[in-house]
Amino acid sequence: MLKFKSLRLLIFSTLCCATTNAQDSNLQLWYNKPAEKWTEALPIGNGYLGAMIFGGVENDRIQFNEATLWSDGPRDYNRKGAYLYLDPIRKLLAEGKQKEAEELAQEHFMGMRSNEEGYEARKKEWLVKVKGDVIINSSQWNNAQWKDMQLPTLNGWETAGLEGLDGAVWFKTTFTLPDSWQGKDLLISLGKIRDLDITYINGKQVGSTEDITANRLYTIPASILKKGTNEIEIQVINYFDKGGFAGTKGDREIFAVYPKERNGKESVKLNPVWQYWVQNDDAPAMPRYQADYQPFGELQLKTSVANATEYRRTLDIANAVSTVTYKSGNVVYTKEYLANYPESIIAIQLKSSAKGRLNYNASFTTVHKNYRIHAIDGHTLALDVAVKNGAMNGTAYLYVDNTNGKVEVTDKEIKISNSDEATLYLIAATNFKNYRDVSADANAICKAKLVSIKKLVYEKVKAAHIADYKRYFDKFSLQLSNGAANAGVPTDERIKQFSITKDPALVTLYVQYARYLMLSSSRQGTNAANLQGIWNDLLTPPWGSKYTTNINLEMNYWPSESLNLSACTQPLFKLIKEVAEAGKETAKEYYNAPGFVLHHNTDQWRGTVPINASNHGIWVTGGAWLSTHLWEHYLFTQDKSFLQNEAYPVMKAASDFFVHFLVKDETTGWLISTPSNSPEHGGLVAGPTMDHQIIRELFSNTIEAAKVLGTDESFRKLLQQKYDSIAPNQIGKYGQLQEWLQDKDDSSDTHRHVSHLWGVYPGKDITWSNEKMMKAARQSLLYRGDDGTGWSIAWKVNLWARFKDGDHAMKMLQKLLSDATAGKGSESGGVYPNLFDAHPPFQIDGNFGGAAGVAEMLVQSHMGYIELLPALPSSLQSGIIKGVRARGNFTINMQWENGKLKRAGITSNAGNNCVVKCGDKTVTFKTVKGRTYSLNQALILIQTK
DSSP states (O other): OHHHHHHHHHHHHHHHHHHHHHHHTTOEEEESSOOOSGGGSEEEEOSSEEEEEOOOSSEEEEEEEETTOBSSOSOOOOOTTGGGGHHHHHHHHHTTOHHHHHHHHHHHTSOOOBTOTTHHHHHHHHHHHHHHOOOTTSGGGGOTTOEEEESOOTTOGGGGTOTTOOEEEEEEEEEEEOGGGTTOOEEEEEEEEESEEEEEETTEEEEEEEOTTOEEEEEEOGGGOOSEEEEEEEEEEEOSSSOEEEEOSTTOOOSEEEESSOSTTOOEEOOSEEEEEEEEOOOOOOOBSSOOBOOOEEEEEEOOOSSEEEEEEEEETTTTEEEEEEEETTEEEEEEEEEETTTTEEEEEEEESSTTOEEEEEEEEOSOSEEEEEEEETTEEEEEEEOTTSSOEEEEEEEEEEESSEEEEOSSEEEEEEESEEEEEEEEEESOSBTTBOOOOHHHHHHHHHHHHTTOOHHHHHHHHHHHHHHHHTTOEEEETTOOTTTTSOHHHHHHTOOTTTOTHHHHHHHHHHHHHHHHHOOTTSOOOBTTBTOOOOSSOGGGGOEETTTHHHHHTTHHHHTTOGGGGHHHHHHHHHHHHHHHHHHHHHHOOSSOOBOSEEOTTOOOSOOSOHHHHOOOBHHHHHHHHHHHHHHHHOOHHHIIIIIHHHHHHHHHHHHHHOEEOTTTOOEEOOSEEETTEEEEESOOHHHHHHHHHHHHHHHHHHHHHTOOHHHHHHHHHHHHHBOOOOBOTTSOBOSSSSSOOOTTOOOSOOGGGTTTTTOOSSOTTSHHHHHHHHHHHHHHOSOOOHHHHHHHHHHHHHTTOHHHHHHHHHHHTSBGGGOOOTTOOOBOTTOOBBSSSBOTHHHHHHHHHHHHHHEEOTTSSEEESTTOOTTOOSEEEEEEEETTTEEEEEEEETTEEEEEEEEESSOOOEEEEETTEEEEEOOOTTOEEEEETTOOEEEOO
């Protein structure tokens, strides 16, 4: 009998392996046309370098990033002596004077900004200059430098070719005055303009406003109007970030003139094609609280192709290789792109089916204003960039290895002529050493790297790349229900057609794509994945593309442990260690406390202070939340050395801060967190529920870690005392979990953050062991609704899984996989054609959070036991999962059919006791390290070697 059961396990293991092999052919994003937009391009990366592949035929774009190229540089973010205002802010909040508290905090409690000293004087001097250079009716007014632009540019003039431009730009267009309007005063409606406009009609000023939220509506006196054609001239002054005409929300009529007193809707539209001229692109550096992740450059490959056919662009995430193929005549052309981690390079192989047919011009471009392109040798071109108003510079080399034909290198481009085959190797480096030191020599690093690159053989580079990648990627596989019925449909169309009942394999692709993105953006020795992973094409990206620590950075790493990518967490732990170092000074200067604190954002320079605005920037539990990731890593790996040497010192320091930070609430007698906020909702308050959940979990984890290590008994007792006194979770008047200390929740509030549900997920402060509180939390989520931005929807996937409502979790996942290009509005999530998550715009956290949610539907282990199929959706009746991980260092292979467990194999990697639950059945058994245990549908145990 034992042999028979062992045979069944062997068959099951073989089936799982076969499933993995069958999956590989389905794990592709593919398209029948090149990318036009950045969110249609395909990402590759190795943690050091990231690139977006557009796959054009005659003009191919490879936009690339280097992980350490950021704006700003090492500096002190701390406002000295800010703690002197801590008690006055707390007192105002206790008195119910939120507005006054926020005003005081904004003035005295926010972090120091870069370029802050003397900025107002520099800005005033520059404004006097550009305003004084009025050019109307001058010889410059009709010079050849004027270009055309279609207005409005809803996301700034950057989208129309002025990326990174901060300064003064002139715009002009015309309208024709109807004869019947002569002698009448008119109104001109221009919508919103960023930041300052000075508007003229026929050379006469009619208005000026400095407010990015205000719609411009100016009066045109009849006295300055001309019969027939009239000219509009507008000087737009932009200090930072997006510039120009931003349109307006709603149905407000803009870019039109009409009588001040009009009948009906009579109006004349302005000519939508405006001319523009860049007057000055050197605005003084604007003070910034934190730095922005920067693009590096773009590689352009140009060739001449006649009548390309059979075009196909793919990203094979089973092997981490992107490919473009097409035919011209009888010749097949192939381009293969990969980002090799062992060599820290991007490689592009160019091939054709006929000899001597490869002819390409390869060149660099960049959006940086300060750059230089130059030849290194007969096969190598270099791009040097310097970040404006910052400490960072970088160098990229492009080396060409060709077979036959000819290679010529100038200071502009590499020309490949009549070659049989060619491989391009891209490397890049910056002057970054660490968050305190930017003394590296980028050019010297590239020059040394070039020596080894010249010895590479592409076939070996590719083989090493795939072997390295699959060492991690192949640890996990997933097959859902009916396979890949829509795999033959281009991915952009597949997204539009998505239905879970018809295409469950898209969920598999989505989960594995998240794992691909993590392996591409977070590897040993690299930076942690930021808001956009490692991919960004803008000098001023959304939210700086930095590290937002009140949900987004943490969400990036939610799937790392459960989806068997624990190796990808090292960059996160390095970041945590560094913010713990930097946050000691912030704890001292802002709270006169020991330990460390991190507020709601950090960057490459490890700023830890409050930033932006006091109503959301003063949030104290970023470091505490990140510390839970250290404990989770220990729970999943049982790595005691990691716990002792890396995790526990940080956890203890974070706990020590809150021991001193928490204060007694005079009304309730509880210990509360003040000042803080419930991200990013409700303003500056005392006692937000989320803070208390995180702090309780931090204390609990630190106590348990100290027990494991057999240390700090007195500190454990102190933490337990504090833990017992923290304000508890409360149920409010609507039966909801209260978000704040007071019962002031609005049941109609659908805010994207569900911060007070942190204790349900990712925490375990609220579990089904307290059914009443769990139901209150569920009620809160019902009130919040199902809509939201991408990451918000991803969070809800996980929450509904913890509530064990698989169908609702799947409903959220379907929203997450909806078409983001369908024009659903600024607060709607979904995915772009390349499966990037839409905040909107792109944020990678939704990709990671959604994948974690699928794992949470199938396996949960946060309550001290492994629960199989805790939230299985009715639409996923059958499936096989292999390599999913559980706390206690267990690896699980599982198959289910008709909504029921069929069999499971659990490998014990640490030899811990194992408790498994499925439905109403539970089994407990001891394990031996390295042994796999098979369970059937009734959880009957079969032990095997």
